[in-house]
Structures are given as C-alpha cells and as structure tokens.
Amino acid sequence: MKRILFPTDFSDVANNAFVHALELAKTLKGELIVLHSFELPVVDNQFFPENYMVIYESLELAQFDMFKDEIPKLRSIAEERQLDKIKMTHRLMDGDLTFNIKKAIKEDRIDFVVMGTSGASGWQSFFMGTNSGNVITDITVPMLCVPQDVPFRKAETIGFTTRFRAKDKKALKSVLKIAHKMNAQIKCLYVKTNESDVDNATVKEWEKEFEKEPITFYVTISNDVKDTILDFILQKDIDILTMLTYKRGFFESIFHPSLTKKIATEYATLVLAIPIE
Template identity: 45%
Template sequence: MKRILFPTDFSEIADNAFLYALKMADSLEAEIILLHTFDMPIIDGAEIPINFKEMYDTLEIQQMSHFKDYIPHLKQIAEKNGMGHIQMSHLLKSGDLTYAMQDVVQEHNINLVVMGTSGVSGWFDSLFGSQTGEAITSLTAPVLSIPIEAKYKKIKTIAFTNLYREKDFEALQRLVEIALKFGATIKSLYVKKSFTSLSDEDIKAWEERCSAWPVQFFVIPHDDVKETIQDFINNQHIDLLTMLTEKRGFWEDLFTSSLTQKISYKIEIPMLALHENGL
C-alpha cells in the first residue's frame, strides 16, 4: 500500500490541505501518516539541566495529548466527505519539521507528502522562501502543497511544466498514472525562450511518444516564464500545477530574470513537485 505523509500543526491551513490528502489517498489506495512536530525550549548555558529529561517527557506528553485530541476532528472531516475508510496513523516528533519529514519519508517509504501553505507572495518564495519550499527541495518524495486559498474541487485539468528532457518524459509518465485515476487531462506547457536550442522536430517526436496518453501539448514563445505560466493557469482553468524539481540554481535561472523584480504572482491552486524518482 502507498503511504502519504501529512504534517499538521492543527491549523486551518492544515485542515484545508487535509481534504486533498484524503482525496489523494482514496484515489491512490494509500494510507495517511499524520505527523506533528514540536520544539524543545532553548536551554541557555553550556550545561543541560538535571531535570531536562523530565522537561522533555512532560512536553512530549502534552503534545501527544493535543495530537490525540485533534485526531477525532480529522476523522470527522474524513467521514463527512465519505472517506472514513481511509487508514490513518500518527507520529509525534521533536525538532525541525523538515528534518522530521526527511526521517519519516525514509523510515516509512513515503510515496507522497501533502502539506498546507499560507499562500505565497511570489514564484521564487513559493519554492525557497517557506517551509514548504524547503520540503520541496530537500525531500526525496513528491510534495503536494496546498495554498490556503485552494478550496478542494475535483482535479480535472493538470498543468505540467515541460522542458522536453528524458527525465521530463519519465515524470510525465508517472503523472499520467495519477491523471488516469482522477479522470483528468494533462496540459503540457513549454515556455520557449528566445535562446532555446530545442527544435520543432524534437517537440513533434516527443509528442508522438505520448500520443496514447491524455496529454495536450502547448508551446508558448515568451521570455518571461513566470508570467507565461501564471497566464496559462488562468486561461486553461488549471486545477493542479506540476513541475519536476531541480537544484536551487536551476529554478533561480528559470524564474528570476531579475531578483529585484517587483511583480508578484500568487499561486492559488495546488502545486505538485515531482522528483526524478517517486510515486
């Protein structure tokens, strides 16, 4: 059975994302592992207090109590939406959320991470300026981030940002499996910048490889990738934006023609960050 990791801080943002986690679990026949992390108090001085273990145990008990009180609320959300059958378990860990998620992803062979985000002020911030961005670039599992503005609706149209590399083909192949489970169509977008070396013949050959898949291909000539993707989301009524994750430097080159650029783009739909392996 596939496993979905859902980190929660008991907030409205997390609750909003939980419905997406349930829908993904239902479609992928997966179980959900709930994760809550808590911070230990900062100890001043070089010596650890004699009663440190007692302090830790007390805090852990308190946090676990809060967690257990919150679980019926999540189960109520599941039952209200006809998904009370989804299997759920819970984990409590101390320390940094990203490190905790890294451990859980490895230990429990997580296939997908679903997490809420408060919304982003820009494309660059969405990838690197938040805990969600940190998770996207550091975890080995795909990350589905849900902005607070994204109220659940059926996923009918999925956008895939395509650079026509072999690893993009493999990522698209995995995305097709997800799309088929949702009965969704994929719209592949390639923003063709003026200096690109990709030929029309390369694009046509690529499309022929995918002819049996529910994929439509769009090639839009433009040097502003951010603006083009945002317009594509709006004009094509996209429900889910998907991209293959890369190292930080790649995204800097792709999305920031100028780091002082004042234009702000908000993502108000879920974003799925795929890795070269996963799902």
C-alpha cells in the same frame, strides 16, 4: 498501496490540506501517515539545574496531549466526507520539521507528501523562507502543495511544465498514471526563451509518442517564464500544476510569497512538485 505523508500543525490551513490528502488517498487507493513535528525550546540547564528534565518532560507531555486531542478532529473531517475507511496511522516526532519529514519518508516508505503552503506556527516560513527551494528539492518523493483556503475540487486538468528532457518524460509518465486515475487531462507547457535549445522535431516526437493519451502540448515563446506559467494556469483552467524540481533557483522563484499568494487567491491551483534524480 501508496503511502501518503501528511505533516500537520493542526491549523485551519493544515486541516484544509488534510481533505486534499484524504482525496488523494482515495484516488490512489492509499493510506495516510499523519505527522506532527514539534521542536522543544533550547533551555540553558545552568539556570534550571534541578528542574531541567521536568521542564522538558512537561513540554513533551503537553505536545502529546494536544496530539491526542487533535487526532479525533481529523477523523471527524474524514467521516464528514465519507472517507473514514481510509487507513490512517500517526507519528509524533520531536525535532526539526524538515529533518523529520525526510526521516518519515525513508522509514515509512512514503510515496507522496501532502502539505499546506502557508499558515501559523512557522509553516509560512517553511515554504516561503530563503531555504524553501532547498527543502522541497531535498525531498525524494512528489509533494502536493495546497495553498491556503483552496477547497478540494475534482481535478479535471493537470498542468505540466517541461523542457523536453528525458527525465521530464519519465515524470510525465508518472503524472499520466495519476491523470488516468483522476480521469483528468494533461496540458504540457514549454516556455521557449531566447536561450532555449529544443527544436520542433523534438516537440513532434513527444506529440507522436503520447498521441493516444489525454495530453496536449503547448509551446509559448516568451522570456518571462514565471508570468507565462501563471497566464497558462488561468487560460487553460489548470487545477494542479506539476513542476519538476531539477532547477533549484527557478522553483524558489515560483514559491516567492507574492507569487504563491497570487496562485492561491487568483488561480486557486495546487502545485505538485516532482523531484528529478
């Protein structure tokens, strides 16, 4: 059974991503681990020597009470979509969000992470700040990034960006397993720039290997990789765009705020980030 980590701040953006997490759990016959991470403020105890622990205990209790109040709301969302049979467990963790996500991945043996990509309470800076690429590439499991206000719809077409490397092929086979479960097709894009080193024979070899699978390969000649990918999303009706995180700088540029907003508002496309070891 696949285990899916869903970090949430209980915002509308997170609740929308929760629906996607539920549907992914349904598709993969998996279970959800709901994570709420919070950071207590730094308090100088020289100014509050007597009430130092009281302050922290009251803040922790407030977080626990909110967590306790919000969980039934998530269960109501699951019931509304008739997905309340999906197993859910919950974690409340104090500390840095990224650290806690990585810790939960290890301790709970997580297979996927599903998370909203903008919103309140610092989530926007988490995904769009200067460390966003580092955070995502540090995660050891695939992460489904759900843009703000993108409702769930059945995925019919999965986009896959590739450079025709051996590690790309391993990732493609993993995505293919998901595509089979979703009854979706895969459209692979290779953007051939002036610096590209992939020959036609390699492309033909891949096409031959996957000829019996629902996969179509596209090679586009362009030096503008980002815009080519965005055009590909629109022209090929991509529902989920798979991106491999082997190139840190490129992934950071894709998640620049203006591009993320463009994908979310004009393309309404989910991004599945797959780490390459």
